[in-house]
Amino acid sequence: xxxxxxxxxxxxVATQANVYFGGQCVSHTVTLPDGTRKSVxxxxxxxxxxxxxAPEVMEGVAGQCEVLLPGETAWRRFGPGxxxxxxxxxxxxxxxxxxxYHYVCHFG
Amino acid sequence: xxxxxxxxxxxxVATQANVYFGGQCVSHTVTLPDGTRKSVxxxxxxxxxxxxxAPEVMEGVAGQCEVLLPGETAWRRFGPGxxxxxxxxxxxxxxxxxxxYHYVCHFG
Numbered sequence: 001x002x003x004x005x006x007x008x009x010x011x012x013v014a015t016q017a018n019v020y021f022g023g024q025c026v027s028h029t030v031t032l033p034d035g036t037r038k039s040v041x042x043x044x045x046x047x048x049x050x051x052x053x054a055p056e057v058m059e060g061v062a063g064q065c066e067v068l069l070p071g072e073t074a075w076r077r078f079g080p081g082x083x084x085x086x087x088x089x090x091x092x093x094x095x096x097x098x099x100x101y102h103y104v105c106h107f108g
Numbered sequence: 109x110x111x112x113x114x115x116x117x118x119x120x121v122a123t124q125a126n127v128y129f130g131g132q133c134v135s136h137t138v139t140l141p142d143g144t145r146k147s148v149x150x151x152x153x154x155x156x157x158x159x160x161x162a163p164e165v166m167e168g169v170a171g172q173c174e175v176l177l178p179g180e181t182a183w184r185r186f187g188p189g190x191x192x193x194x195x196x197x198x199x200x201x202x203x204x205x206x207x208x209y210h211y212v213c214h215f216g
Contacts, residue, residue: 004123005123006122006123006124007120007122007123008120008121008123009120010118010119010120011118011119011120011121012115012116012117012118012119013115013116013119013136013138013148014114014115015112015114015115015148015169015211015212016114016150016169016170016210017148017149017150017208017210019150019152019208022152023131023132023134023150023152023208024131026131026134028121028136028148030121040121040123040125040136041125042124042125042127042131042134044127044130044131061123062124100125100127100131102123102124102125103123104123
């Protein structure tokens with residue numbers, strides 16, 4: 001486990017949020033000076049299935065989650081500073097219990 | 109009504125969200141190069157009472173809300189590009205129906 005990304009500096013933030021699953025997941029899209037896009041978000045206690053377009057790496061910032069990655073049969077737990085990668089054009093399940101799970105989603 | 113602030117550029121974003129009222133309101137804090145702090149957030153359909161520390165100006169980005177400001181007896185409706193000011197050390201009620209209300213909160 002490493003220190004999570006606590007801030008993203010020198011970025012452009014889209015002021016309109018992305019609201020998924022009726023608000024169980026809310027994120028804001030961030031664009032870096034080189035054009036790289038990320039999102040900063042939070043998942044409230046729930047079990048959700050996300051589908052990916054581009055490959056993504058989820059990095060925990062605060063809280064815990066359990067994840068069932070494509071092709072796997074066991075749930076894996078991730079916390080602050082821990083990352084998991086999800087292939088593009090796939091889906092994964094994520095389960096959050098108790099406290100919200102805060103993350104940075106790195107695309108591509 | 110003017111065009112809402114669609115992006116905030118050259119800013120630092122805190123990756124951990126602010127989660128209020130069990131997730132009915134979620135925001136991310138943004139710091140401008142001059143140190144000015146703002147937040148970008150969304151309120152899901154609900155009626156909430158917020159208390160202010162510093163004075164704030166709420167600017168709608170998407171969606172609609174109705175607001176009962178301190179000392180007023182009538183609810184007022186605000187949409188994208190519209191702003192309302194709330195004194196410091198006070199409270200106000202906000203009601204969102206249907207679609208989420210996205211905002212930028214300008215402090216001070």
